[in-house]
Amino acid sequence: MTTVILLRHGRTTANTAGVLAGWTPGVQLDEAGQAQVQAVAQRLAGVPLAAVVSSPLERCRQTAGAVVADRDLELQTDDRLGEARYGDWTGRPIKELAKEPLWKVVQQHPSAAVFPGPEGEGLAQTQARAVAAVREWNVKLGPDAVWLACSHGDVIKAVLADAFGMHLDAFQRIVVDPASISVVTYTDTRPFVARVNDTGGDVAALIPPKKKRGRRRPSSDAVVGGGAGSGAA
Template identity: 40%
Template sequence: MTRVLLIRHATTEATGTHLAGRAAGIGLDGQGRRQAQALAGRLAGLPIAAIYSSPLQRTLETAEPIARLLGRETIPCEDFLEIEFGEWTGRAIAGLEDDAAFRRFNAVRSRAPAAGGEYMLQAQARMVLGLEALRLRHPRQTVVVVGHGDPIKAAVAYYAGIPLDLFHRLEIDPASVSAIELGDDAVRILAVNDTGGAWA
């Protein structure tokens, strides 16, 4: 089986307050840089065959200390991009709370798109197809994928058999690791939202 370590990027100044989406130029803040360094230390010694990342700045910066410590290059992959939030990109979350489309997006993720953006189903399909491609490329190896909270949550929900409309029951914190093993005819979820290395 292929072991995939799904890592949410570390914190930025927008984390928890704004929908950064695919906006350029959003890097890690001071806390995020410390989180990324600590994360690299947690992964040291694991037999990681490859490191993949969403091509956005905050994910690449989270992957960089891991890649440096392990002596590997980070491979950008658009399959693991953040949701396309369209008109909501860069907006403050508090300023969207009275938007009926935003409320529906959060209430029924399986059927409601972001305004001018994509459906959660599209983001989930991207993630799962990307992970399945890694399963075929890296049989019996461990790989790292650095991505974004909601797409990681959607992938975990898919492999756990949880409907998208219930995926808010899962928590994916910044710099957390969710570990999944993917085989030809089996899936094992080893850890979800781990921030202390208990999955290793």
């Protein structure tokens, strides 16, 4: 089973200004965001990571950089984990965008939402590329890997919706806060969503158990009745 930790970047100046940053260059973490990413890097310090892969945008590279700072890992980037391409909406205040007819589509029927302008893409495209990226990295890193993908709110929500087996039209029900982690384990037949929007929980359960000779490969079956939890002996 391959486990991916989906880490949203820390709070940015655009977040506090109420502006849709998109792919705008130069958007940095603010002071609170810098503190958030140091805290999450400390939380994850004991989790062995096979790779740390980031959106190419600065706010994600700053966030992921804190995670790899004391590790013998090279930060890698993947454009497919980049923010949704909001086209002509990029850089505009959220309060203005909320008055646009497309806003209701984004909220109520996001699978049909295509952002305006030559650089705009559909949210369905965003989901397809992000899910493809996660699954390709899973194959590349192998079935026993735990790795981290640093991305953006809408992108992580889209990946989680796919993992939940939810239609994209329901993805606005998912909340992904700055510097939160969400965790998905992928098996041969299905993903299991272990955490969503975790901003302070213990992460010991993410550390893979030591391999034992003759140990059976984990099953893809769900536990009937819910099981005893990851802390069970």
